[in-house]
Every structure is written in structure tokens, then in C-alpha cells.
Amino acid sequence: MRTALITLLFLILPPAWADESELQTYAFPPRNDQTREGIRTDALLIIQDGRIVFEHYSAPTNTDTPHLTWSISKSVLATVLGVAYGEGRFKLDDPAAKFYPPMQAHPQVRIQDLLHWASGLDWQEDYEYAPLKSSVVAMLYTSGRDDMAGFTAAHGVAAAPGQRFLYSCGDSNVLSAALRQMVGAEAYANYPWQALFEPLGIRHAVWERDAQGTFVGSSYLYMTARELAQIGQLMLDDGRWQGRQLLPAEWVKFNRQPFDSPVEPGEAMPGGHWWLNHANAWPDAPADTFAALGHWGQALYVIPRQRLVIVRYADDRDGSFQHNTLLRHVVAAFPGERP
Template sequence: MRSETVYTHYRNTQAETHIVKINSCTKSFISALICIAMDQGLLPEASTPISTFFPQLASDPDPRKPAITLEQLLTMTAGFNWDEFGGQNSFPRMTRTEHWVDFALEQSLRHKPGTHMEYNSGVSQILSAILMQHTDMSVAAYAERYLFGPLGIHDYEWEQDPQGVHTGGFGMKLLPADLLKFGQLFLQQGRWEKEQLISSDLVQRSTQPFIAVSPPNRGSYGWHWWVDQYEPAKVNENIAGSPALDNTSAEQHRPLHYYYARGFGGQYVYVVPELELVAVLTNDKRKKEKPPLDVFPKWIVPELWKLARL
């Protein structure tokens, strides 16, 4: 697939050459590395229970916990009692402990695993630990060999927890241009130049909707990717006596599907397969002004939808 940059704008010119925090976009990188390890046979099937990686969970008083699967970690449906941004069970509290992974694993279950999506950077740290455990190298070293290196990503920083496990849910710094490469890799079904870095099967599986998310979030969640669609209001729908949509109208109202990595503060990587398009949005800290969170769904994707239907 031939790629072409159609629009670039840096409000702050330094953003082009200075790596910045991508925050929770890190989660989608962890997902990609998990997929690569699965392809290589270093990690087992997504249905594998968590007790395979952490045998100590077999003695947990809640029999549901050791049966949590790798896929439920990836889809954040493990069921842990977790409040991401505050309280006793949160990622800020986790980062103040001496062992982040143990903290995440010790949390009680609020929901039956597989039934409810609860945003949780703790499960991302568990995934990072699993990756380190089964590749026999640091997560960053594994990324350099099998993801960053092939993509030509050389300038980055990545935080680690007290045990040396690279942060699974946040803590990575990258250039916007390298975020674009990452999105392009997924647009190309895991292929980069002449090399298949991730199998197309796992690219599709990881970016398909797995479970609906709760407001104020939109759409669904996959394997550490957000999944959504744009569909304009169907004017004739639910109006008594209005004629059924003909084939042309149905085509005109067909939704535009996309998936994306999302990081706190306005960091996004959007992939729109139908249009063979990747869009990267970053934010450069506007002090007290809150970054707009709906730029793409509110302003960009409606215009893309019009182009797709021309």
C-alpha cells in the first residue's frame, strides 16, 4: 500500500521534533506487542486463564479471579473493582506502591469477568508483566526488535515500574510522525514494507468491537483499542408513514467505521480502513485550557463520511 501525507499542521513547531507523552495510547502499543508474541508462539491463546501466568491466584478466595482470561485483560473486562483516576483502587494509587502488578492483581472483583468494561491501567501493567515474563527480555527491548526497529522508531522514552516492567497503560513518549507509522501498520493489516509484523488475523481481532462502553465514552472497546462509527441521523427513520429507504438511501446512510488509540490530554491515533486513512492528533499543554476531546468525531469524521459517499 502506497502511503501519502495529505495534511500536516503543528501549532507548536517543536512538536515535530520533540518526543512527548502519548499517555494511554501506550495501551495500544502493548496490545500490538501481545499480538506479535502470540504470532511467535511466545504467548498462548487469548482464552488462556490468568493463573497460567500468576499461579498464586489459584489460592485467591474468589474462584472467578484465576479464571480471568488474557482476552479479558485486553478488553478490560476482567471485572476488577477499579476507579481509574481516583480512590483506593486507582492507577495513581498503584504508582505509589512498591509492586504495581501485585497491587492490580490483589483488587477484588466487582463484576463477573467478561461482562463489563472497566477502564483499568492496572490490567495493562499486568499485560506488560506477562509480556516480559514470556519473552525473556524487557518490553522495550522486545519492542525495539519486533516493532520499533522495523517501523524506524528510534527516538522514544518509556517509564518502568519498581520491578523494571515497562508501563503498560501510559508512560511512553514518541514523535507524532512515529504515531502515524503505528497507525499505518494497522491500516496495512500488520504489514510494513515487505514484512508481516503482526498477522492480519490478530490485527482484525484486536481492533473489532468486543464490548460496548458506558457513557460518556462512545462505541465499543477491543484489545486495548477504542472502536466507533459515524452515522448521520436518518431523517426518515421512526417517522410514521414515511417511505422505506431505497437502496441508494441505504448506501448513503451506511456508517463509517473507525478505531483508535486514545491518550489523556488529547493524544489520538485514528484508523479509518474504508478510506485507507490514518489521522494523528496530539495536544501541547494549553495550561489551564482543557483540550477538545471530540475534534475527530465532531468535526473531522463527518467530512470524511461525505467524501466516502461521493
């Protein structure tokens, strides 16, 4: 019954005054897929005040397609961890080694350091453009693929933990491995579903695991656009879902609190495994905008000021797509209730 109610809620028509033309033109331009150049949006879903106001797909993606989210997986992992946090299974200042023994080599690294991508471990987050020395390529595809958290824990130290932001898929996979001991080995395989997905009515999610049975929390979660939007709506509503406080409000506040570490000009600020607009990374979006972002243009944006949740699935292989440009078109088309 809950799923049916959610689907009905999402079928309400958009406001009659919304002007979507520039948004549609930007997100779904004509494209030659053979060259893989330019913007390729597979899905764009916009929810305002809990109802769909824009939804468009490019074949073969449709409403029922679980799409690869890439690094959006990290933010969903943080949301799953938020349920465990609310159950009292860990504290932010707990050492990671308490829940994942291979991290005993790094006893000062805390759970909150991993959530800030600030473990201090020596890590190279380079992708297909610089694969030879890339820690993440080795973790996902070669020497580390059978035990991704163990591969990460075996790295040396580049900085003191908690002092410097260094984006790392490895940090996320250590968190995913730690979750197993937090909730117990027997419960772990179903925990994301039992704790988060089923209460939200999510039915299509697929989360790949490595050979150790650890969820690839950095990268390999698949969800439909509507399902991912429900994660965004949960975060927009400070952890409440249909009258239930599914996430502690203090956890959502932590996710949205910037980690005090320098970032490159124009880059979003890291929060607790989410990205924040505090450094004016997206100048045409409100300052309270936050997001989960993934490789090749995947994005889940939340704009509290305008009660907006935006899901974009894509396959962008160059630099054509710009987060700020899309957000500018969205906030112009859906500014909220008109006087």
C-alpha cells in the same frame, strides 16, 4: 536505509484539491495558555495512502519530539503483544496467572479479558478530578507506583471476568507484566524495540518502567507523531509492513472486534485494547473508524474506508475538543481520490 525510505515517503505533497482551512482553524485556534482553557493541539499529522497530506506542530513540539501518548500506550502495548502472539508465545484464552503468578488470586482471568478491559477486578479509573478513591492515581503516583501490576492483582473482584467492560489502566499493566514471562526476562527489556519499533524504523520511542522493571503499558510511552503514525499504518494494512506480515491478520481482526458489553451513549466501543466506532460514537466518521485514545486529547485514528491515519498530540484540559468534530473536518478535507 529503511528509515530513509519511510522519511522520503512521508514528504510527498498533499493533493492540490484538499481544503484544509476549517481543519486548521478547528485544530489550532488562538489560545491563552495561561488559562489552559480551550483546544491546544501540539501536533496534527494526517497520512493518506501512505503519504503525508497534512502536518502541523505547535512549539515546542516538532517532528523530532517524542510526545507523551498517555493511554495510547495501551494500544501500542497490544500491538507489541500481537507480535508475541504471532510467535506462538501465548493464546488469548490462556489464564493471565500462567504468565504473571500474582494473578493466581484471580485464576479465571484470561489474557483476552485483560485486552477487553474486562478482568472483573474492582477498579476506579478516576483522574485528577476525583483522586482520593482513584485506583489509577494510586497505581501511578502513590502506593502502587513501585509495582503497578502487583498493585492491580491485589484488588478484589467486582464482576466475573469476561462479562463486563470496566476500563482499567491496571488491566493493561498486568498485560505488560505478563509479557515478561511470555518472552523471557532477558529479552523483555528490548522486546518492544526488537519486535515492533525497529522493524517499523521507529528510533525515538521512550517507554518508562516501574521499580520492578515493568513497562508502564497503560500510560508512559513517548513517540514522535510520525512514529506513532507508523503503528496506525500497520494496523490499517492488517499487520503488513513493507511486504512483511509483522502482525498476524487475525490479531488485527481481534483488536477491531467489538467486545459485547454495554457502553455509555456516545462512547466508543472497546475492542482488543483499541476503540471502535461501532456504536456511532463519532457519527461524522465512517463506521469502520477505530482509534487509540489518551488523556488530554491524544489520539491515533485509523479510517480504513479513506485510507487515513491521523495522529493528534495535545494538552486539552477542558471539554472543548471533540473527537467527532476533528474527524468531520478531516474526512471532508481528505475524502480520498476524486473522480
